[in-house]
Amino acid sequence: MAARKGKGRQAVRNGSNGFPGWGYAVIGVVVGAILMAMMMRGSLLTSLGKADGPQANPQATAQQGSAPGVLESSADNAPKKPQYDFYSVLSEKEVRIPDAEISAQARVEQQQQQQAAQARQQAAQQQQAAANAPAAVSQDVVAAPSAPAQPSGSVGYLLQVGAFPNAADAESLKAKLALQGFVANVQSVTISGQAYNRVRLGPFRSATELESTKQRLAAAGISAIALKEGN
Numbered sequence: 001m002a003a004r005k006g007k008g009r010q011a012v013r014n015g016s017n018g019f020p021g022w023g024y025a026v027i028g029v030v031v032g033a034i035l036m037a038m039m040m041r042g043s044l045l046t047s048l049g050k051a052d053g054p055q056a057n058p059q060a061t062a063q064q065g066s067a068p069g070v071l072e073s074s075a076d077n078a079p080k081k082p083q084y085d086f087y088s089v090l091s092e093k094e095v096r097i098p099d100a101e102i103s104a105q106a107r108v109e110q111q112q113q114q115q116a117a118q119a120r121q122q123a124a125q126q127q128q129a130a131a132n133a134p135a136a137v138s139q140d141v142v143a144a145p146s147a148p149a150q151p152s153g154s155v156g157y158l159l160q161v162g163a164f165p166n167a168a169d170a171e172s173l174k175a176k177l178a179l180q181g182f183v184a185n186v187q188s189v190t191i192s193g194q195a196y197n198r199v200r201l202g203p204f205r206s207a208t209e210l211e212s213t214k215q216r217l218a219a220a221g222i223s224a225i226a227l228k229e230g231n
Contacts, residue, residue, distance in 0.1 A: 097157070097226040102214070105207035156203035156229030157210040161222055163198045170197035177201075180220055182213075203229045 161177065161184065164170045170186045177184045177199070187198045201217075201224070204210040210226060217224045 095227070095231060097228065099214075099226075102207050102211050102226055106211045109206050109208050156205060157207065158200050158202040158204070158227045158229055158231070159210065159214060159217065159224045160198055160200045160227055161217065161224045163196045165195060165197070167197045170199050173199045177222075180222075182217070182222075200227075 162170065162173050164173070167186070167188070174184045174186055182201055184199050184201050187200060189196055189198060201213060202210075204213065214224055214226060
C-alpha cells in the first residue's frame with residue numbers, strides 16, 4: 001500500500017516537470033513580438049494622422065500687413081501721376097488742315113513759282129536782246145509780259161505739336177524742340193473753362209513751307225497738326 005502512494009507522488013512530480021523549459025522561452029518571445037507589433041502599429045497610425053492635416057510651425061511669423069482689416073500696399077494700386085507724352089497732340093476742338101489739302105496747295109504754289117521763274121527768264125532774255133539790238137530796232141521791241149502774281153501770303157499756317165494744362169510741360173517741350181532746331185512758341189488759352197498751354201511753330205506764309213516743316217518734324221518722330229492762322 002505504501003509502495004502505491006510513493007509511485008503516485010512520483011507520477012505527479014513527473015507530470016508537473018514534463019513541459020520543457022524552452023517552451024516558456026518561445027511563449028515569451030511570441031508575446032514580446034505581439035506587444036512590439038502593437039506598439040509599432042500605434043506609432044504608424046499616429047504619424048499618418050499627423051501627415052493628413054496641416055502642421056503647425058512654431059517658428060513661422062506673420063508678414064507685415066497680413067493682420068485682419070489691413071490691406072497690403074501695392075504699386076499697381078497706387079494712383080499714377082498723369083504723364084504727358086513728349087509728342088502728344090491735343091486738338092482742343094480746332095479745325096485741322098488735312099495733309100491732302102496741304103499737298104495740293106503746295107503743288108499749286110510750286111507751279112506758280114515755276115511760271116514766275118520762266119516769266120522772269122523770258123523778260124531777262126528780251127532785255128538782253130534789246131540791249132544788243134540797234135537803237136532804231138529797239139524802239140519796236142514789245143515790252144516783256146509781266147510775271148504771274150505771287151501768292152498774296154494773306155493766309156498763314158501754324159503747326160501745333162502739343163497742348164498741356166501745365167505750363168511747365170509746355171515750356172519743356174519748347175526747349176526740347178529748340179534742341180532739334182525748331183523754333184516754337186507757347187500760347188496760353190482757355191477753352192470750355194479749361195486752361196491750355198499750346199506749343200506751336202509758325203506762322204508759315206506758304207503751304208510749301210508748312211509741308212516741308214511738317215515732314216521734318218515727322219522725320220524727328222514729332223507729331224504735328226496743321227492749322228490756319230487765327231485758330
